[in-house]
Amino acid sequence: MTRAAAPESPALLLVGCGKMGGALLAGWQERRLAGRVFVVEPGTGAAPFAGKPGIALLTDAAALPGGFRPAVVVLAVKPQGMPEVLPAYRRFAAEGALFLSIAAGKTLGFFARALGEEAAVVRAMPNTPAAIGRGIAVACANRRVRPEQRRIAEALLAAVGEVGWVEDESLIDAVTAVSGSGPAYVFLLIECLAKAGAAAGLPEDLAARLARATVAGSGELARLSAESAAKLRENVTSPGGTTRAALDVLMGADGLEPLLRRAVLAAAKRSRELAD
DSSP: OBOOOOOSOOOEEEEOOSHHHHHHHHHHHHHTOOSOEEEEOSSSTTGGGTTOTTEEEESSGGGSOTTOOOSEEEEOSOGGGHHHHGGGGHHHHHTTOEEEEOOTTOOHHHHHHHHOTTOEEEEEEOOGGGGGTOEEEEEEEOTTOOHHHHHHHHHHHHTTEEEEEOSOTTHHHHHIIIIISHHHHHHHHHHHHHHHHHHTTOOHHHHHHHHHHHHHHHHHHHHHOSSOHHHHHHHHOOTTSHHHHHHHHHTSTTSHHHHHHHHHHHHHHHHHHHOO
16 A cells, blocks of 8 residues: 655546545645646535635536546546436546546446546545545556556545555455445444443443544554554453453454454445446
C-alpha cells in the first residue's frame, strides 16, 4: 500500500457529494490536487463546500459549461442510481477522460456497456475512515487506462488514505468484504466489548469509554508497530493469566476466527450478487 505523490492538477468532475464524495473532495482541497472541481450534487451533501475557492457546485449535469472537458470524472453516487446518472457523462469518455468509480458492485464491464468500450475506467473500493484521512482503497483498472491516468487515480484516492491495486477484478469482492465493510465489524466490536464490560459490573458510560479507547489505541499500536498482529497479541498474553482465559474462549473452535471468516464470505457473496 502506498501514498502517491501528486501529479499535475487535473480538471476534475465529481458526480455525487455524499459522505465518501465529500471526504475525497476535502482531501483534494487539502492536498491541492485540483485547480478547479465541478461538483454535480442535487442534494445537500455539497453544502459544506459552498463558496470555497476552486469548487463549482451544480445540481444537474446540464449546467456544466459547454466547453468543459474534465481529465477525470469521479463517480461517487449510489450503485442503484448509476444507470440513470451515467448517460449524461458518456461524451467525456469519447474525449479521453478517466472515469474513477467508488460505487460498490458496479463492474468494469458495466461501465464499458454504459460509457462505451473506449472508456478508461478505474474501479475502486474505499472505506469510511477516509473521512479522517485514514482510509484504505483498493483499485482495479481496465485496459484503456494509461499509466499517467493510473497515477492520477492513485493520487486522488491517496488524498484520504492508503491505496493498493489488484489486476484481478474479482478480488474486489473480497476487498469489499474485508476493508469496505470492515469498519462496521470494528464498530460492532466496540459495542459488544462495552456491553460485556457493563455486564461485568462497570457503569455503562465507563464501559463504553474503555471499549472505544482500547480498540482505537490497539489499532494505532498495530499501525505503528513493525510486529505482526499475532506477536502483539502474544505480548499482552501471560500464561495462565486473565487475557489467556478470555482468548481460550475467543480462539475456540466456535470462536472469533471462524465467525469472522463466515462473515467475510457472506459479505463477499453479497458483493458478487450485486455486481452486473
